[in-house]
Amino acid sequence: MPKSPGGALLQGFTIERDSSVPIYRQLDASLRRLILDGSLAPGQKxxxxxxxxxELGISRITVKNVYEQIIAEGYAQAKTGAGTFVADGLDTEAFPQVRTPRRKDKPSGIEISTRARTIAASKSVARYGETAPFRPGVPALDQFPVKLWNKYLAEAMARDARRSLSYGQVNGNASLREAIARHLADARGMKVDAERVIITSGAQQAFVLIAFVLLNQGDTVWYENPGHIAGRDVMQIMGANVAPVPVDGEGLDLDHAMGRHPKPALIFTTPSHQQPLGTTMSLGRRLALLNYAQENNAWIIEDDYDSEFRYRGRPLPALSALDSARRVFYVGTFSKSMFAAMRLGYVVVPPEFTETFATARNLLGQNSSAVVEEAMARFMADGRFTEHIRKMRRLYRARRDVLFESLARDCGEFLEPERTDAGMHMVAWLKAGIDDQAAHDALLEAGIDSLPISVYCIEPLNRAALVLGFSGVDERIIPRLTKRLAAVLRDLTG
Structure with a gap:
């Protein structure tokens, strides 16, 4: 049920607790709407x-954060000792009307398929639009070279329009596939024929294609626990038996899987930087995994989602670089290294699968833009991608250090951050029996994003944690945010 305040002045505020829209965004939208439509007059307290x-039954921290935001944007002004007032002189005619997002009720009598019900139950939690600080997997969009990228887009558009404005090539742009093959040879130690590279609209489409081509109803998939959320849900939607495999200090626990689960058709792993724990799979475990796959006719998905960002030494060679039997489907994405909206990724498939994957790619959707593919090919060929990665690696290292130090200083009573040598996020283990989902929800109300480690799990872990992204957060505001984070956790446990 929506929650509205009782006082006449406050009747315009409505909070829907079962909405997918965070409470702080609902409150922010309500305030802006009331100011812009004149319900709250200039100068009104x-x-x-x-x-x-x-009145609303929400955290005072949430209200304070929203007030600070509307004051910073000029909607309101604070008067010392008097309170907060609607700003004078606002020309409300110049502003678009702001509408509070409302939940759509499900129509009665609607029946959906079993597969659709599985989709509806997915715990995959992509954020659309603007993301709050500490959302995992968000790159430094504030540092992306927009003008330079626009130059490459313009060049791609200026070439033969019959090619640029068409569906593109069935496997993806040939120049981009060649550039990716060169990049993988240099950065990941892989010898790849460009013909084996299939361009996708991100890593998620690669997982869909692999599941579509390889899995039958009831097939077993060994899956890291905790592990990649959306990839797991894709396997379940395809009717697979997704079997959780714990992760130890050397990576996916192969002995545990062999002793507990049926033989798999497919094994899903993130060996270079385990998602989300950050473990690097040992060489011995990699060789054992490849040997098992070859002997048991199993296939491996290697999700190499953020391997470019390693802060000590060179990035490790990929599992695929050791794969002489070609049992590995290597998945990469530009969503983390560039930006998510470009919708560009790739999968390197064994040679006997190239035609099948090309056909499946065409059947399941017309995928990424031919213009963006051409622009990315030129961006890589000119060395701009490598230059960008080097710059981001330095920046993310600095942001990682600031977050770790700030969490240790401000939040040590409530959590224990774990330093990472790679990637774009760190795990913060919660103390004092704090539930990670409750902590996530409370932080989201206060304008701080995260992911509870429990959503990565098929079987629960014996510890709760938050996964905090540092790559997309300006290091100058991280200390202020960790103080707010500590206040929320203190309020939650008080």
Missing amino acids: LPSTRELAQ
Whole structure:
């Protein structure tokens, strides 16, 4: 049920607790709407943060954060000792009307397929639009070379329009596939024929293609636990028996899997930087995994989602670089190294699968833009991609260090951060019996994103944790955010 305050002044505020829209965004949207439509007049005093929090039944920290945001944007002004007031002189005619997002009720009598019900139950939690700080997997969009990228897009558009504005090539742009093959040879130690590279609209489409081509109903998939959320859900949607395999200090626990689960058709792993724990699979475990796959006619998905960002030594060679029997499907993405909206990734398939994957790619969707593919091919050929990765690696190392130090200083009472030598996120183990989902929800209300480690799990772990992304957060504001994070956890446990 929506929650509205009782006072006449506060009737315009509505909070829907079962909405997918975070509470702080609902409150922010309500305030802006009331100011812009004149319900709250210029100079009118707003309720105190304590009063509004009590009336709505939400955290006072959430209200304070929203007030700070609308003050910073000029919607309101704070007067010392007097309170917060609607800003004077706002020309509300110049602003678009702001509407509070509302939940859509499911129509009665609607029947959906079993597969659709599985999709509806997915725990995959991509954020659309603007993301809050510490969302895992978000690159430094504030540092992306937009003007330079636009130059390459313009060049791609300027070439033969019959090619640029068509569906593109069935396997993806040939120049881009060649550039990816060169990149993998240099950065991941892989000898790859460009014909084996299939361009996809991100890693997720690669997982869909692999599952579509390889899996039959009831096939077993060994899957890291905890592990990649959306990839796991794709396997389940395809009707696979997704069998959780714990991760130890050397990576996926192969002995555990062999002793507990049926032989797999497919094994899903993130060997270079385990998602989300950050473990690097040992050489011995890699060789044992490849040997098992060859002897048991199993296939391996190697999800190499953020391997470019290693902060000590060179990035490790990929599992695929050791794969002489060609049992590995290597999946890469530009969503983490560039930006998610470009919708570009790839899968390196064994040679006997190239035609099948090309056909499946065409059947299941017309995929990424031919213009973006051409622009990315030129961007890589000119060395711009390598240059960007080097710059981001330095930046992310600095942001990682600031987050680790700030968490240790401000939040040590509530969590224990784990330093990572690679990637774009770190795991912070929660103390004092704090539930990670409850902590995630409370932080989201306060404008701080994260992911509870429990959503990565098929079988629960014996510890709770938050997964915190540092790559997309300006290091100058991280200390302020960790203080807010500590206040939320203190309020949650108090």
